[in-house]
Amino acid sequence: MRLLGHWQETTSRTPLWRQLTDALRLLILDGRLALDSRLPGERELASALAVSRTTIATALGQLRDEGYIVSRHGSGSRVILPERSPSVPTRMSATQALDLSTAALAAGPEIHQAFSHALTVLPQHLTSTGYDQQGLLALREAIARRYCERGLETRPDEVMIVNGAVSGLALILRHLTGPGDRVVVDNPTYPLAIAAIQGASCRPVGVSLPEQGWDVDGLTATFAQTAPRLAYLMPDFHNPTGRCMDRATRQRVADLAARSRTTLVIDETMVDLWYNTPPPPPLAAFNTNAPVITLGSAGKSFWGGLRLGWIRASSRTIASLIQTRDTLDLGSPLLEQLASCWLVENASTLLPARRQMLATRRDMCRQLMAEFFPQWRFVLPDGGLSFWVELPDMLATLFAARAESAGIHLGTGTRFGLAGAFDRYLRIPFTLEDDALRAAFNTLQPLWDSLAGQLPVTRIRKII
Template sequence: MSLRRSGSQSLVSLLGHWQESPSRTPLWRQLAEALRLLILDGRLALDSRLPGERELATALNVSRTTVASALAQLRDEGYVQSRHGSGSRVILPVQHQQVPTRMTAGQALDLSTAALNAGPEIHQAYSHALAAMPQHFSSSGYDQQGLSVLREAIAQRYCARGLPTRADEIMVVNGAVSGLALILRLLTGPGDRVVVESPTYPLAIAAIQGASCRPVGVTLPVEGWDVAGLAATFAQTAPRLAYLMPDFHNPTGRCMDAATRQQIADLSARTRTTLVIDETMVDLWYNAPPPPPLAAFNADAPVITLGSTGKSFWGGLRLGWIRASSRTLASLVQARDTLDLGSPCLEQLATVWLLENGDSFLPQRRQMLAARRDMCSALMHEYFPQWRYAQPEGGLSFWVELPDMLATLFAARAESVGIHLGTGTRFGLAGAFDRWLRLPFTLDDEALRIAFKTLQPLWNSLNGQQNNLRTRKII
C-alpha cells in the first residue's frame, strides 16, 4: 500500500512556533510534543509517512540527533512506527481513547471540541421515531434524497426564516461535512481553487484538501467580513466555489449583517461564483436571531446551503441537509451513488420531531449557553487577564488572542496535564493563527474552573519566559 507522504515544508508550517527558547525542556522533547499534538489534532493523518530524519532536520534547522530523539520518543509512546528503509509513519497507541468532554479534578479533558451532550429531548425524539418506524417497513429504506416528511419539515423551516423553499430543493445527508464533500465531488476537480474565510472550520479545510482542491483564504477583519477582499480574490483566482459561515462563524462567533449578505449575494450573482453557505450554528444565537439565509438576498445567485442537527440538537444524530435548486440536487443524488445509499431512517424521523418541537427546548438551550459564555468570560478575566477576545454573538466558543505566538507551545504543555486545547493553527492555512486559541464554553462552570485552575500555572510560566526573553533582547 502506498502511504501519503507529508512534505517537509508542509510539516514545518503545521508545526508553527514549536520551539521554546530559552527553555529547560530539551529541544528533542519539544519537537516530540509538537508532533504529538499534530497527530492528536488529526492534522497529521494516520498512516501518513513522515519526511526522513535528515530532510526534516534540514527543514527545521536542527540537528539530526534532535529529530532522531524526538521520533524515538514518539515510537516509545506508540505514535510513530518506523521500519528500516521505509521511514516512519503516523499511528495511534493501541490503548488510545477519546479524551472525555467532562471533567472532575484529576481527569483528562477535551477543551478542543465545541459540542454539547444530548439533552432529554433526544430520548423523546427517538421514542417518537421508533413509534413512527413501522409505516416505513414496507419500503426498501433506500432513499438518497431523504424522507419526504423530513424534507417538508426542513423546507418549512427555511420558509419561516424568509427563504421560500420546496421539499424537492432539500437533500438529506449524513452531516454537513458529508454534504460539503459531496458538493466538492460534483462541482470541483483536482487543483481547483476554493475560497474560504481565514480562519475557518478545520474539517472544511480537510474536505477541500481531500478533494485535491486548493483552499484560498480571505482574512476576516477585526469586525464583519471583507467584501472587497472577497471580490478581489474571486477576480484574481477564479475559484470553483466559496465556502462561507455567515451565521455565528466558527471559530469567531460573529454573525454577518443583512447589508453584507446582500453584497455577497450580489457578488455571487455577478461573478457566477457558487457559494456554499454553512448554517450549522444558525440556531445558537443569544441576543437576536440572524438575518434571513444568504440565499434569500438574490434569487440569481448560485447558492447552496448546508444545515445540520449536530450543534442545534446532538452530534450523535449525524444528520444534515443540502438546500439547492432541484436541478443541482438531481446531480448530487447521482454523485452520491458511489458514497452511500442514503441516511438512516430512524435518525431522519427523530429529526422531524426535533424540528417540529424545537421551539419548546431551543430557547432554554440558548439561555444555558449564554450563561456559560458569560461565566467563561469571567473566568478568563480572572485566570488569564492577558488574553483578548470579542464576546461571540452566537455559537459555542471564544476566539482568543494570546499576547504572542504561544498557542502551539501552550497546547503542548496542556497535553502533559491531560487537557487538549484547540490551537488557532487548526483553523488557518499553512500554520497561521499560532497566537490564537478556540475555547469552547460548552462545559459546566465547575468543570471549566477546574480546567482553568490547572492551566493557569502552565500559562504563567510560559508567558513569563517569553517576557524575560523580550526583556533580554531590549537590553
C-alpha cells in the first residue's frame, strides 16, 4: 500500500482495475516490486486496498497476460518481467517512446577518442595477467592528482578502481556492515543507493532534507539515537534535489563524523556537473580525523557506458576493501580503465563544453516546464542533471501511470524516498535534446491537465 501511494482516481472514467494495473506495472518497471517477490492474495489485497475482489482479479489477470506476473494455484502470484522487452499499451510509436526517468547523457565524440587512445597503449599491458583489484596505477595517479587539485591531499594507494559508484557502495557495505545494521541516508536520496543498502540486509534510516541545505541537527540526533554503522550522503549536486552543501555545513558534518566515529560514505558522482561555480573542496578535507570514504565515477562526468568508478579512502581501508573484493570480482576491465585515464587527464579541456551544454538544456527545460506545466514548482539547480519538481498535490503516481500508457516513463518522487514518501514530487532530467523534450511534454500536457483540472482552485500554486 505504501508503494502504490495515491493510485486511485475516483473521478476518472478509467476503470478501477485498469488504474490498479497501471500502478502495479509502474512499480514493477521501476524495480520497487522486486522480481520473484510474491504478491498478497486476492482477498488480502482487496481488503487492504478497499476494492472488490473482482477488481483485484481483473488487474492481476491483465498483468499476467502482459507477462508481468505468473500465478500458480495455491502459491499466489510472483513478479516477473516479460520475455521480450517490457511494453505497455501506448499511443506513441516505438520511436517516440521516451525514458524521462533516467538522468544520464549519451556518449560524446570524446568517448570514441578515448577508446582510440586506449587501443594504442593497450599492447604494452598485454604481457600482464590483466588482473588488478586495486586498479591501473596510471588511472589512480590521475584521480589522486584531481583530488589534490580540489584541496584533498591523496596518494595513488588511497584510490581503488571499481565497476561504478553503486558497485563501490555495495563493496563498502559488504566490508563494513552486517544484517540489520542501520545506514543513515538523506530523505529523499538516490534510489539505487537505497536498493544497495537493503540488498546488504541493512536498514536505511532517513533524515529529511529541509527546504534548503541539510539538517545537521537532525543528522546529529539520528546518529545519537540509532548508532548507525555508516551514513551515505551526496553533498555535491544531490540526487534528486540538485542542491550543493556549503563549506560551513561540510565542516559541521565532518566534525560530527569525527566526534561520533561514524563512517561517512560521500557520493561525488555529480561533482563535475556544476554550472556557475565549482563546489567546495571534498568533505573529507574538512576534518582529517573524520572516517570518510569518498565515491567517484566516470559515468556522469563522461559516459555511463564506461562503468568505471573509484573509492578514495585511507590506504588501510583500501587494503581491506581489496581483500573483501576477492569474493565479488577480480578487478575492472583494463581497456575501460585506459580510456577513463585519458578522459580524467583531459578533464579540464573536455568538461567545460559538457557543462555549457547541460546549462543550456537546463534553461530550456525550465522554459518548457513553465510553458507546459505552470502549476509545477521547482528550484533552479546549480548543477547535476535534473529538476526536483513539486506538484500541487500527491499526483506523481497517477501521472506516471498515465504517462506509461502513453509511452513515457517518469521518475516519481516515491522512487527516491523511504516507504513510498514523496508522491507529490517528480524528478525531471534535462538530458534530452530540446526537440525530444518538447515532444515528450506535448504528449504529457493533456494527461497532466486532466489530473490538475480535478484539483480545487486553492490547491493550485504557480511557480515561484
